[in-house]
Amino acid sequence: MIATFAALSEPSRFRIVELLRAGPCTVNVIGERLGLQQPQVSKHLKVLKDVGLVDVEPRATQRFYELRGEPLRELHAWLEDYRALWDERFDAIDEVLEGMKTKEKAHGRKQKK
Amino acid sequence: MIATFAALSEPSRFRIVELLRAGPCTVNVIGERLGLQQPQVSKHLKVLKDVGLVDVEPRATQRFYELRGEPLRELHAWLEDYRALWDERFDAIDEVLEGMKTKEKAHGRKQKK
DNA sequence: GGGGAATATTCCTGTCAAGGAATGTTGTGG
DNA sequence: CCACAACATTCCTTGACAGGAATATTCCCC
Known part of the structure; x- marks a missing residue:
């Protein structure tokens, strides 16, 4: 869970997650839409993938990154315990x-x- | 929101938040229960306070830190948008x-x- | 009002992570 | 098989941050 927090605490990564909410996307497309260079996008996606926030599906020469709900669900469940606040x-x-x-x-x- | 993520991405800080879930607590007590030294506790609390995750109530020479729900509520609301995942x-x-x-x-x- | 408890702040050091540039890899179409 | 397109991975540098030790502050109480 802490790993998820760390991943989302980076602005670019946060924006990537928000972008992927609309559906799977390609590395270059992400870079274009967010104004990031391709290598940085790949690095951020690697971090997101390591914490399970994202999944990859290779298609030909390009790779579609897709958001995974499980970590977010975990966060949501954790927050439920604080709802009384x-x-x-x-x-x-x-x-x-x-x-x-x-x-x-x-x-x-x-x-x- | 990103600030909240950053604050919670630190293990000690995360534990402090979880500890404060049981109710307001004193700096030294936090240090004892989590095995942290007082200065580090103060520093972490400062970070938590800066992002609004915590509030202080001075009482005599000691200060009671209390968890604030607003940032957590914000996170919870954000996650709702991803619930479909x-x-x-x-x-x-x-x-x-x-x-x-x-x-x-x-x-x-x-x-x- | 001076001493001590509770807490805050500073200084220092080492570590780690992000950005940039360059390069490596892989798959595809011709 | 070759050249290019889409990504991934290094290397480097710089800045942020956590921990530790020491010191500063604040406030009560005798």
Whole structure:
């Protein structure tokens, strides 16, 4: 997951990912659209591929890079654990947990608050 | 957003965030629990604060660092746009889009495939 | 108000990664 | 088989950043 963060923390790479959201793309096309030179694009794609954010499908002399959802799904799942920090709908859960804690303590000994 | 990625791409910082999920915490306590020296903890916290991932509340001589949800919420929202990549429930949308594309092409001229 | 706890900041060093330029590789069409 | 097109890979240089040690700051308490 940290590797995914590192990969996406690079502006050019982030833009590549956003570009690939529209569908598979070729190295040169990526370079044209983002104003990057071909070698840099290849290097960035290599990084993205190493962390599984991208997949390659060779076709003749050119290679189509395609976005892979798995790492993004992993990030999404991780963020779910923090949802209570911003989603007020999760306040109810907080209350439930608070209630459970109180109950547990009351069981063991006494209630603190 | 990229700044958030960069902040979270550092292992110690990532662990600090995960630790703060349990609630606000003090610099020294963070250092103890994660086996980090105080100066490094302060530095990491500064980075986290600069990107808004953390907030400080001074209390006497010590400072309680608290996790802020906003950047995480932003990440979560960004990932929603990619959900179709892994969530099969979104396949329906793909079909709709595919249909629209076909229709559009048929309108303009002819259909390629 | 002086000393110590809690934290912040600085300086230094080594490492690592991005960009640029050049070169290597591979596949394809003629 | 050759020349070119599409990529990949080096080499080099430079800048950013993390860790460590030392020092500076801030604030409470006696």
